[in-house]
Amino acid sequence: MNMLTDPLRAVREEDAFDLVRLDAFLKAQVPGLEGVPQVHQFPGGASNLTYLLAYANREMVLRRPPAGAKSKAAHDMLREAGIMAALRNSYPYVPRILARCDDDMVIGGDFYVMERLHGSILRRDLPASLGLDAAGVRQLCLGFVDRLVELHRVDPARAGLADLGKGEGYIARQVSGWTERYRQAMTEGADACDDIMAWLDTHRPAHDNGRCVIHNDYRFDNVVLHPDDPLRIIGVLDWEMATMGDPLMDLGGSLAYWVQADDDPVFQSFRRQPTHEAGMLTRAEVVAYYGERTGRDMPSFDFYEAFGLFRLMVIIQQIYRRFALGQTTNPQFAGFGDAARYMGQRCRRVIARTRG
Numbered sequence: 001m002n003m004l005t006d007p008l009r010a011v012r013e014e015d016a017f018d019l020v021r022l023d024a025f026l027k028a029q030v031p032g033l034e035g036v037p038q039v040h041q042f043p044g045g046a047s048n049l050t051y052l053l054a055y056a057n058r059e060m061v062l063r064r065p066p067a068g069a070k071s072k073a074a075h076d077m078l079r080e081a082g083i084m085a086a087l088r089n090s091y092p093y094v095p096r097i098l099a100r101c102d103d104d105m106v107i108g109g110d111f112y113v114m115e116r117l118h119g120s121i122l123r124r125d126l127p128a129s130l131g132l133d134a135a136g137v138r139q140l141c142l143g144f145v146d147r148l149v150e151l152h153r154v155d156p157a158r159a160g161l162a163d164l165g166k167g168e169g170y171i172a173r174q175v176s177g178w179t180e181r182y183r184q185a186m187t188e189g190a191d192a193c194d195d196i197m198a199w200l201d202t203h204r205p206a207h208d209n210g211r212c213v214i215h216n217d218y219r220f221d222n223v224v225l226h227p228d229d230p231l232r233i234i235g236v237l238d239w240e241m242a243t244m245g246d247p248l249m250d251l252g253g254s255l256a257y258w259v260q261a262d263d264d265p266v267f268q269s270f271r272r273q274p275t276h277e278a279g280m281l282t283r284a285e286v287v288a289y290y291g292e293r294t295g296r297d298m299p300s301f302d303f304y305e306a307f308g309l310f311r312l313m314v315i316i317q318q319i320y321r322r323f324a325l326g327q328t329t330n331p332q333f334a335g336f337g338d339a340a341r342y343m344g345q346r347c348r349r350v351i352a353r354t355r356g
Contacts, residue, residue, distance in 0.1 A: 007043060008040035008041065008042065008043075008052055009040065009041055009043060010040065010041070011039055011040065011041045011051065012041060012330070014328065014329060015041060015049050015066070017064075017107035017108060018106070018107060018108075019036070019037070019039060021105070021106050021107065022037075022053075022062075022106060022107055023036055023037060025099070025101060025103075025106050026053070026060075026099060026113065029098070029099040029113075030058075030060075030098050030099055030113075032057065032058075033055045033057070033058060034055055034056040034057045034058075035055055035056035035057075036055075037053040037054055037055045038053075038054040039051055039052070039053055039054075040052045040054070048063055048064065048065055048066065048077070048238075048240055049063070049064050049065070049066055050062070050063055051063075051064075052116065053113070059116040060098060060113050060114065060115065060116055061095075061113065061114050061115070061116050062111055062112070062113050063077060063080070063111060063112055063113075063114070063240075064077060064107065064109060064110070064111040065077065065109055065110070066322075066327075066328060076110075076240070077100075077109075077110040077111050077112050077240075078100055078102055078110050078112070080112070080239050080240045080242070081097050081100045081112035081114075082100075083161065083164065083239050083242050084097055084114070084239050085097045086159055086160040086161050087154065087159050087161065087213065087239075087242075089159065090154045090155065090158060090159040091150065091151055091154055091159075091213075091236075093147060093223075093233060093234065093235050093236040094235075094236065094239070095114040095115050095116075095117055095235055095237065096114060096115040097112060097113075097114050098113045098114055098115060099112065099113040100112045100113075117224045117234060117235040117237075118227055119224040119225050119226055119227045119234055119235065120224070120225040120226075120227060120230060121221055121223070121224055121225070122220045122221060122223075122225070122273055122274055123221055123272060123273065123274075124271055124272055124273065124274065125274055126274035126277050130230045131230075132230060132279075133279070134277075134278040134279035135279060136230075136231065136279065137274075137277050137278065137279030137280055138279040138280070138281070139231050140225075140230065140231055140279075141275075141279065141280050141281050141286075142281075142289065143231055143232070143233060144220060144223065144233065145281075145286060145289055145290055145293065146293065147223065147233050147236065148215070148218050148250065148251065148254065148290070149290065149293045149294055151213060151214070151215060151218075151236075152212050152213070152214070152247040152250070152294070154213045156211060156212075156213055156244060159213065161213055161244065164213070164242075164243055164244040165210060165211075165243045165244025165245055166210070166244070167210045167211055167244065168207075168208065168210045168211075169208070169210060170208050170210035170244070170245040170246050170249070171204050171205060171208040171210075171246055171249060172204060174245070174249060174307070174311075175197075175200050175201055175204050175307070176201075178307075178310065178311050178314050179197045179200070179201070181314050181318065182197070182310075182313070182314045182317060185314060185317040185318045185320075185321045186317075186321075187317070187320060187321050187324050187337060189337065190317060190337065190340065190341070191340070191341045191344040193310075193313075193344050193347075195348070195351075196306075196310055196344060196347045196348065196351065197310075199306070199351050200303070200306065200307055200310060203302075203303050203306075203354070204303060204307075205299075205303060208245075208246040208248075208249075209246050209247060209248075210244060210245055210246055211244060212244065212245060212246065212247045212250075213242065213243075213244060214242065214243060214244070214245045214246070214247060214249065214250035215236065215239065215241070215242050215250060216241035216242055216243060216245070216250060216253055217238050217240070217241050217253070218236070218250065218253070218254040219254060219257050219272075219273055220273035220274065220275070221272060221273055222236060222237045222238045223235065223236050223237070224236075224237065247294075247296075248296075248298075248301070248304050249304060249307065249308075251286075251287070251290055251304065252301070252303075252304030252305055252307055252308035253307075253308045253311060253312075254308070255283045255286060255287070255304075255305060255308055256305075256308035256309045256311065256312040257272065257273065257275075257312070258273075258275045258283050258286065259271040259273075259275055259276055260275055260276055260280070260282050260283060261276045261277075261278075261280075263276075266342055267342075267346070270339065270342075283305070287301050300354070302350055302351075302353060302354045305350050306347050306350040306351055309343055309346050309347045309350065310343075310344075310347050312343055313340050313343035313344055313347065316336050316339050316340040316343060317336070317337075317340040319333055319336050320333060320336035320337045320339075320340060323336065324337070
């Protein structure tokens with residue numbers, strides 16, 4: 001079957017870098033590179049930027065922060081590369097790191113280069129060329145959840161990641177941290193969200209499991225499917241927000257992006273992965289299956305769902321603030337202010353459900 005990959009584009013002017021310096025650096029780090037690389041940009045880049053480097057004899061992927069990035073936690077390339085390098089032996093879905101750079105003189109900031117995984121990445125709709133019926137879609141969905149379960153089973157000490165996070169108290173730190181990030185990201189006309197932030201603070205679970213490796217951005221468009229077997233996940237990408245934390249927070253964050261078939265038309269317009277397809281689990285079914293696979297007693301999931309939506313709202317608002325300040329001219333960000341306000345409405349629906 002044909003391999004489904006993201007369409008590449010020319011590098012946006014604001015995202016360009018010195019190719020001569022990069023080429024010299026990489027040839028000193030990665031033996032055997034031939035020629036001068038062709039550089040293309042992947043179409044994402046709402047958070048960090050991703051490029052394909054195509055040498056005559058090898059393809060690689062470069063990751064770097066966007067211009068004007070202020071959040072160190074979300075744009076620390078060397079931290080992300082370090083986590084990936086350590087985790088790979090325990091979790092084989094992590095791409096291999098080939099080079100890391102902390103010299104601003106090369107391309108203007110920290111970056112890393114990793115192997116390119118050839119396979120399919122799912123976006124808004126499920127391609128017919130995959131040949132999956134509803135039963136196949138269900139197996140794909142179950143495998144997707146299984147890979148998250150496997151990550152949460154990784155022994156942090158054996159992976160060399162015992163010092164990755166601060167342990168217990170993760171949920172409290174997340175609530176206070178994302179509350180502060182939202183306040184810092186405010187723009188004219190933004191939803192104040194004081195009620196949402198107060199509810200999250202007063203309803204957070206008293207205890208959490210803060211000693212689990214979590215991805216923090218686990219979605220279908222961050223996994224790579226085998227080019228000849230779409231039911232087999234061969235890679236998990238975008239580890240920029242990975243940390244040690246509570247696994248139910250990781251699951252809640254993932255489900256914030258889970259637009260199912262019966263969601264309202266506005267949320268349907270947000271959909272960036274094929275979670276609406278016949279055979280896909282609903283959000284409630286994902287939670288139940290995760291509990292079954294982990295043997296975890298799943299409490300009411302409302303807090304985790306509401307926090308996942310709020311955190312996504314903050315991310316959207318942070319990006320919109322960069323656009324509003326002229327730090328990026330990417331036109332896809334122009335509507336992110338409205339999107340953030342809508343996410344606040346979804347948070348309130350979950351909160352209202354808990355009072356019903």
